[in-house]
Amino acid sequence: MSPLLDIRGLxxxxxxxxxxxxxxxxxxxxxxxxxxxxSIHGLVGESxxxxxxxxxxxxxxxxxxxxxxxxxxxxxxxxxxxxxxKVRRQMQMVFQxxxxxxxxxxxxxxxxxxxxxxxxPRLARLQRREKVDxxxxxxxxxxxxxxxxxxxxxxxxRQRIAIARALSTNASLIIADEPTSALDLIVQAxxxxxxxxxxxxxxxxxxxxxxxxxxxxxxxDTVSILHRGRIVETGRTGEVFARPQSAVTAAxxxxxxxxLASTDQxxxxxxxxx
Amino acid sequence: MSAAVPSMPxxxxxxxxxxxxxxxxxxxxxxxxAVALLSLLWTPEVPTRLRILAKLKPPLSEGLLGTxxxxxxxxxxxxxxxxxxxxxxxxxxxxxxxxxxLIGIVAAMRRGALDALLMRMxxxxxxxxxxxSAMMLSALLxxxxxxxxxxxxxxxxxxxxxxxxxxxxxxxRRDYIxxxxxxxxxxxxxxxxxxxxxxxxxxxxxxxxxLGLAILTESGLGFLGLSISPPAPSLGRMLADAQTYLTxxxxxxxxxxxxIALIVAGFNLLGDGLRDRLDVRRxxxx
Numbered sequence: 001m002s003p004l005l006d007i008r009g010l011x012x013x014x015x016x017x018x019x020x021x022x023x024x025x026x027x028x029x030x031x032x033x034x035x036x037x038x039s040i041h042g043l044v045g046e047s048x049x050x051x052x053x054x055x056x057x058x059x060x061x062x063x064x065x066x067x068x069x070x071x072x073x074x075x076x077x078x079x080x081x082x083x084x085x086k087v088r089r090q091m092q093m094v095f096q097x098x099x100x101x102x103x104x105x106x107x108x109x110x111x112x113x114x115x116x117x118x119x120x121p122r123l124a125r126l127q128r129r130e131k132v133d134x135x136x137x138x139x140x141x142x143x144x145x146x147x148x149x150x151x152x153x154x155x156x157x158r159q160r161i162a163i164a165r166a167l168s169t170n171a172s173l174i175i176a177d178e179p180t181s182a183l184d185l186i187v188q189a190x191x192x193x194x195x196x197x198x199x200x201x202x203x204x205x206x207x208x209x210x211x212x213x214x215x216x217x218x219x220x221d222t223v224s225i226l227h228r229g230r231i232v233e234t235g236r237t238g239e240v241f242a243r244p245q246s247a248v249t250a251a252x253x254x255x256x257x258x259x260l261a262s263t264d265q266x267x268x269x270x271x272x273x274x
Numbered sequence: 275m276s277a278a279v280p281s282m283p284x285x286x287x288x289x290x291x292x293x294x295x296x297x298x299x300x301x302x303x304x305x306x307x308a309v310a311l312l313s314l315l316w317t318p319e320v321p322t323r324l325r326i327l328a329k330l331k332p333p334l335s336e337g338l339l340g341t342x343x344x345x346x347x348x349x350x351x352x353x354x355x356x357x358x359x360x361x362x363x364x365x366x367x368x369x370x371x372x373x374x375x376l377i378g379i380v381a382a383m384r385r386g387a388l389d390a391l392l393m394r395m396x397x398x399x400x401x402x403x404x405x406x407s408a409m410m411l412s413a414l415l416x417x418x419x420x421x422x423x424x425x426x427x428x429x430x431x432x433x434x435x436x437x438x439x440x441x442x443x444x445x446x447r448r449d450y451i452x453x454x455x456x457x458x459x460x461x462x463x464x465x466x467x468x469x470x471x472x473x474x475x476x477x478x479x480x481x482x483x484x485l486g487l488a489i490l491t492e493s494g495l496g497f498l499g500l501s502i503s504p505p506a507p508s509l510g511r512m513l514a515d516a517q518t519y520l521t522x523x524x525x526x527x528x529x530x531x532x533x534i535a536l537i538v539a540g541f542n543l544l545g546d547g548l549r550d551r552l553d554v555r556r557x558x559x560x
């Protein structure tokens with residue numbers, strides 16, 4: 001079976017700063033990775049390793065210099081019209097900072113309903129609202145919350161709202177770019193819990209981008225380690241973390257030994273269904 | 275008891291002062307607008323009626339604020355003049371704000387060559403003082419209400435274009451813009467749904483402040499005879515008429531002078547107050 005998301009040979013060079021001398025920074029260097037339907041793939045790397053650049057290209061917000069992104073066999077970069085709508089419907093993103101990813105002047109229900117235009121452009125207001133209420137309930141919020149504004153919610157609640165928005169098109173793939181790094185530990189566990197529940201019940205695939213090995217170890221089925229724009233190692237999470245093949249992975253694990261020890265604590269907070 | 279919270283009384287007085295600014299501005303502007311509206315229905319005298327026998331009478335001896343060199347009732351002139359000045363200022367600023375905001379948003383969202391072109395055009399417009407552009411326009415169109423409105427409006431366009439462009443650029447960096455793109459919205463929808471609501475507060479504050487400036491400019495144009503045509507009264511021309519009789523009849527200058535100052539102060543206070551009220555940072559970053 002072909003993978004849901006298939007990234008092939010992706011390269012991206014950021015333009016040089018200042019007066020255009022030099023070749024710029026190679027943000028992504030020949031990246032290839034796949035995400036199977038219904039599975040969680042962790043993408044790990046320290047800051048500056050190109051994680052967010054990759055997310056932006058996969059979502060089609062930026063163009064790569066070379067390489068292709070296939071979602072369900074459709075090329076994301078060259079898709080247009082009906083095909084693009086279908087791609088966007090299938091793939092939604094959860095951003096790092098829920099403070100910045102929700103429009104402060106828009107009521108929550110409108111934010112959550114925003115991607116529904118991809119599904120049924122002429123859906124009546126009342127029907128949209130009904131769908132939003134169901135989505136809010138599925139992420140643990142009240143239907144009445146839909147009439148409130150983002151600043152009335154806590155960070156964890158805001159991230160739940162962002163997740164509800166990402167779910168509103170019944171997407172089969174969620175790109176989550178450090179969705180919990182702006183949250184404190186307990187809230188972090190709650191949001192991760194929610195993501196895992198949704199993955200189970202809806203058969204979602206998640207490309208989970210993080211710098212936190214503990215979180216990835218607890219969550220992901222497979223993992224890729226990104227270092228300076230290159231993937232240095234990829235494989236099943238347990239195997240990679242138990243027997244790292246690359247020096248970079250080993251160094252990351254060593255660095256994060258303290259944090260990995262807390263994986264067990266995190267796993268206790270996450271109910272960890274498998 | 276109060277020793278536990280020593281800063282409380284001061285803080286409260288300060289808060290009162292801040293809210294007081296909005297309130298004072300609103301009352302002042304409201305009162306002057308009310309007077310202007312009243313002048314459409316009623317004035318103590320017909321403002322253009324000449325009574326040479328009762329010329330240059332001091333306040334209270336003939337009418338509430340006296341008469342001018344042609345015996346016209348100054349209070350009536352003042353009321354109609356305020357209405358004329360306000361209507362020109364409001365029309366000019368609304369025109370300038372709408373055009374400027376549109377230009378600013380388009381420049382910020384399209385970027386590149388169009389951005390550069392539009393903003394250099396704004397620089398060029400901004401380089402001419404409004405009095406000068408009004409004089410050039412009157413050479414083309416002749417003086418009058420329309421001429422003054424266009425000249426003042428033209429001058430406010432770059433102010434709003436720059437403000438809208440800077441704020442739009444700030445908004446476009448937010449993740450909710452990416453989310454909207456991911457939701458399939460095109461640039462026009464994003465501008466209407468996300469950009470405009472998020473810059474509206476700053477635009478409104480600027481509208482209020484520009485209204486004060488527009489009144490001042492309109493008076494300057496009226497003083498030079500470049501605004502609304504006689505015999506329709508205007509605050510600026512009342513000042514110009516008063517100049518000759520400054521030592522003989524100082525009330526002729528004081529009445530329009532104080533009125534202009536009150537309008538400008540009212541709009542500035544209102545703008546400052548609104549800024550304090552609206553600039554609460556609602557987009558809380560976690």
